[in-house]
Amino acid sequence: xxxxxxVMVLTIAGAIIGVGARRIVHAIxxxxxxxxxxALAFGxxxxxxxxxxxxxxxIGGITVAMVFAVMLSSGGRNEPGEGLLRRTLAAGxxxxxxxxxxxxxxxxxxxxxxxxxxEAWSVQQIGRDLLNRFNVVFExxxxxxxxxxxxxxxxxxxxxxxLDPAAADEGWA
Amino acid sequence: MPRTFLDIFGNPLLALGAGIGGVMTVLSxxxxxxxWFERKVSAWIxxxxxxxxxxxxxxxxxxxxxIKLLGKQLxxxxxxxxxxxxxxxxxxxxPVVAAASLLPFSKTVVLTNINIGLVLIFMFGGFAVxxxxxxxxxxxxxxxxxxxxxxxxxxxxxxxxxxxxxLPIVLLISAKGPMxxxxxxxxxxxxxNLAHITAVQADTGVWFVLLQPVAMLIFFIAILAETNRxxxxxxxxxxxxxxxxxxxxxxxxxxxxxxxxxxxxxxxSMLATVLFFGGWDGPILPGPVxxxxxxxxxxxxxxxxxxxxxxxRFDQLMTFxxxxxxPLSIVNLLVTAFLIKVL
Numbered sequence: 005x006x007x008x009x010x011v012m013v014l015t016i017a018g019a020i021i022g023v024g025a026r027r028i029v030h031a032i033x034x035x036x037x038x039x040x041x042x043a044l045a046f047g048x049x050x051x052x053x054x055x056x057x058x059x060x061x062x063i064g065g066i067t068v069a070m071v072f073a074v075m076l077s078s079g080g081r082n083e084p085g086e087g088l089l090r091r092t093l094a095a096g097x098x099x100x101x102x103x104x105x106x107x108x109x110x111x112x113x114x115x116x117x118x119x120x121x122x123e124a125w126s127v128q129q130i131g132r133d134l135l136n137r138f139n140v141v142f143e144x145x146x147x148x149x150x151x152x153x154x155x156x157x158x159x160x161x162x163x164x165x166x167l168d169p170a171a172a173d174e175g176w177a
Numbered sequence: 178m179p180r181t182f183l184d185i186f187g188n189p190l191l192a193l194g195a196g197i198g199g200v201m202t203v204l205s206x207x208x209x210x211x212x213w214f215e216r217k218v219s220a221w222i223x224x225x226x227x228x229x230x231x232x233x234x235x236x237x238x239x240x241x242x243x244i245k246l247l248g249k250q251l252x253x254x255x256x257x258x259x260x261x262x263x264x265x266x267x268x269x270x271x272p273v274v275a276a277a278s279l280l281p282f283s284k285t286v287v288l289t290n291i292n293i294g295l296v297l298i299f300m301f302g303g304f305a306v307x308x309x310x311x312x313x314x315x316x317x318x319x320x321x322x323x324x325x326x327x328x329x330x331x332x333x334x335x336x337x338x339x340x341x342x343x344l345p346i347v348l349l350i351s352a353k354g355p356m357x358x359x360x361x362x363x364x365x366x367x368x369x370n371l372a373h374i375t376a377v378q379a380d381t382g383v384w385f386v387l388l389q390p391v392a393m394l395i396f397f398i399a400i401l402a403e404t405n406r407x408x409x410x411x412x413x414x415x416x417x418x419x420x421x422x423x424x425x426x427x428x429x430x431x432x433x434x435x436x437x438x439x440x441x442x443x444x445x446s447m448l449a450t451v452l453f454f455g456g457w458d459g460p461i462l463p464g465p466v467x468x469x470x471x472x473x474x475x476x477x478x479x480x481x482x483x484x485x486x487x488x489x490r491f492d493q494l495m496t497f498x499x500x501x502x503x504p505l506s507i508v509n510l511l512v513t514a515f516l517i518k519v520l
Contacts, residue, residue, distance in 0.1 A: 052297075
């Protein structure tokens with residue numbers, strides 16, 4: 005119970021850092037903390053394999069890829085501009101996401117937590133399920149990733165100063 | 178199957194304390210030994226004597242160095258990114274301790290016995306990349322940042338052949354399953370359980386280096402790159418980048434990075450021992466002795482390579498990984514899978 009609370013605090017604190025940080029690099033590390041919390045939650049729910057994958061793919065892969073993207077585009081030291089339109093759009097998108105996730109969560113029936121790690125329900129089973137039962141979901145997730153990449157390119161490529169080699173050099177100082 | 182610390186101590190907190198204590202002791206002694214050993218090996222290769230003054234043949238030299246390092250002032254440069262700068266050494270070091278606790282060093286007793294031990298070790302390896310980036314970014318120093326960027330590029334590239342060359346072993350073990358008899362005991366065998374990997378090699382008497390020589394070579398090269406060892410020590414290339422990502426760290430903060438590097442070498446060698454050289458398997462001598470003997474033989478090979486080959490250029494490093502190691506490991510994996518199906 006205490007462990008679950010701590011994991012929750014860690015996850016939410018990481019998310020708050022991720023959203024509220026002024027420097028984009030801090031935001032990425034906040035996201036990393038939040039994802040580590042999610043991995044711990046999977047561990048607490050007795051799915052060590054999913055927990056390991058969460059860390060391996062999200063912290064070791066996605067976060068590092070983000071670091072790369074930031075370093076390549078702007079040097080990571082600039083702070084985002086303010087603007088009413090921008091804030092409204094962001095708030096709207098966040099609200100939409102909150103509502104849709106809330107609907108999904110309220111529509112899900114949660115069973116009791118498993119008592120122990122089931123040896124028979126193992127990695128092989130996860131592999132089989134991913135390629136049979138959840139194949140469509142699996143493929144849809146890759147579309148999400150594609151969208152994320154397109155979005156990243158759009159954000160990074162906006163404004164000519166980030167494409168100017170001289171401006172890019174300043175970011176390294 | 179081996180008993181874990183939890184089985185022995187009963188109490189999880191007691192087992193955790195004993196485990197961390199044991200791992201830290203082994204890693205500390207390993208670092209003290211490895212630094213001396215590295216200096217001796219390099220001296221031997223260059224026809225010098227190496228450290229000779231403190232203790233017999235300089236054996237206590239590292240202890241003296243460590244005391245000196247502990248006494249040094251910790252300098253925090255102006256303009257560092259405080260939280261990242263201070264957390265980085267911990268982020269680099271903590272995963273090493275966790276990864277070390279997963280290795281099955283003996284037949285009868287292990288610290289932990291987890292079915293996905295192999296995945297977890299790679300996972301903890303992934304954490305270290307973040308720590309290195311935090312150090313490089315937080316230092317507010319262009320050499321540190323360049324070193325960190327190189328390190329990340331290198332680490333995430335060489336993680337691919339590392340994992341791809343470990344996969345044939347998982348396939349070989351899984352092909353023996355689902356049930357396998359070890360010393361009269363039927364167990365549900367799991368290809369990613371490090372204890373099972375060793376047990377199968379000891380049981381059949383065939384070390385996987387004989388079945389998978391190509392995978393072993395790829396794995397060893399990838400380990401060299403993952404631990405930032407020469408000829409892949411580009412992240413800290415001292416003639417180009419001062420000291421790479423840990424340029425701005427002094428005293429024991431620098432000491433922790435060093436500690437982590439030598440511990441990573443030990444863990445990499447031990448993992449190679451488990452996967453390809455039969456772990457604790459060997460005649461006469463007790464299991465742990467064989468285990469450490471094999472690991473240190475591999476560490477010696479790493480040092481030998483460091484003092485023999487010049488450093489690669491960055492593009493050579495990348496071409497070697499993406500152009501040679503990854504295709505080779507994929508072909509090796511496919512051939513292994515095919516042969517397992519046919520035979």
